[in-house]
Amino acid sequence: MxxxxxxxxxxxxxxxxxxxxxxxxxxxxxxxxxxxxxxxxxxxxxxxxxxxxxxxxxxxxxxxxxxxxxxxxxxxxxxxxxxxxxxxxxxxxxxxxxxxKEMCVKGWNWGTARFLGSALSFDKDSKTIFEIPLQHVSQCMTGKNEVTLEFHQSDDAPVGLLEMRFHIPAVESAEEDPVESFQNNVMSKASVISASGDAIAIFREIHCLTPRGRYDIKIFSTFFQLHGKTFDYKIPMDSVLRLFLLPHKDNRQMFLVLSLDPPIKQGQTRYHFLVLLFGPEEETSIELPFSEEELKEKYEGKIEKELSGPLYEVMGKVMKVLIGRKITGPGNFIGHSGTAAIGCSFKAAAGYLYPLERGFIYIHKPPVHIRFEEIASVNFARSGGSTRSFDFEITLKNGTVHIFSSIEKEEYAKLFDYIQQKKLRVSNIGKDKGGYNDVDFGDSDNENEPDAYLARVKAEAREKESDDEEGSEEESTDEDFKPNEAESDVAEEYDSNVQSDSEDSDA
Known part of the structure; x- marks a missing residue:
């Protein structure tokens, strides 16, 4: 069977x-x-x-x-x-x-161009010489008896096709100019970003951390535009892989992070993430240029005609519905500081590490997103000779190691419990060691020796936690991050069990 x-x-x-x-x-x-x-x-x-x-x-x-x-x-x-x-x-x-599918391998450079759906097929004697998915085309220009195609580039390609030129002989008896007809066929399917009609929503002077500056963000049906004083970006909706909405460690500001593939470019710099920062006092109200019937038909009633509230919340909802991606929040992890953010350093800059339901994200310089399925192991290590902080190392299956350093020792117990809960492999735990009380918190050369430093760090962390719990009744604590109660149960959408984005369930 x-x-x-x-x-x-x-x-x-x-x-x-x-x-x-x-x-x-x-x-x-x-x-x-x-x-x-x-x-x-x-x-x-x-x-x-x-x-x-x-x-x-x-x-x-x-x-x-x-x-x-x-x-x-x-x-x-x-x-x-x-x-x-x-x-x-x-x-x-x-x-x-x-x-x-039979291919022509004679090496000829003349033949017949056929447009089949969203592909251009160049054939000779019913056999295909090559074919081009037209969504790879970024521009199409014409000259006398000539059409030039330009292509979107991939950073992963060691060699890329920049452009291709077709010579199209003039035909006197043709009712339509063959060059113009060829261009129209290409442009109807090409991924050429051009604004048609008014923007669906406009957000002014948004503070962007990467790329740095303040930008007006205009959202259209198939792309959104970042317009700044120096640079201007047009980003197709299908370039957005994921959306993250994360609270700053001060529990006042908010980060809205967009993961992009392909990245946007500024000179030789590639930006795989847009990181937007919103203040607590920033609020807005917008009215979408759709009737109630259009909203139900196009977006299945997921968004209202009039939206108002905190700027990050309004913008996040518009992005979520128009892009068709779920918004990932910080998950259930709460660190020693009472927030989902762990203060640390990555490379030469200070930032925040967020443990998510299915991965980690670090912001903001440079932003890094790590999925659990990419991780081979994690490691806890001393931060140099310091007894007040530790390093958290993540080793990926491809051999890359990300080191998040100078994490306060009080975060250790919470982070270790999270690692155990997610069943991630800790490389400096022996096979016969079951809990974090036995973790050797030092260099790999001394894995089997007792570590007095580790014992002291854990004892101080537990004592600090106990003191915090005793004093918590006298203090008001911030509630868990829930910008929208109905959508607080967020999840990332890259599970192989794919479902429609119309449901806010794990996909």
């Missing part, structure tokens, strides 16, 4: 000219690809599949999937032995025959 799902852990997907590694899962309802680097999930519904081909790649073979809305997806890295099994599954689950 054939399995209801097929899973492949070492498949690559073409993303802007780069073969990006990830996991591919095929069910009778969806084809799901999860990017190993970013955690981003691409989902193709079974009902949307128009055509599936097998296609030869260098040293391997893969799938070419064409959707009814014109989308083109390519996945490679399958073994030859999987061909028959995969073909039978596609036939049963999607009613699709896996026909091989």
């Amino acid at each position: 054939m399995a209801d799902t097929l899973e492949y852990s070492d498949i690559t997907s073409e993303v802007r000219g780069v073969l990006t590694p990830g996991r591919l899962k095929l069910t009778d309802q969806h084809i799901i690809f999860k990017n190993s680097k970013t955690g981003k999930v691409e989902q193709i519904a079974a009902d949307d599949i128009e055509l599936i081909n097998s296609q030869k790649f260098v040293g391997t073979w893969g799938l070419r999937i064409f959707t009814k809305n014109g989308g083109l997806y390519r996945f490679s890295g399958f073994r030859d032995s999987e061909n028959e099994k995969l073909g039978k599954f596609l036939k049963k689950a999607y009613k699709q025959d896996m026909v091989e």
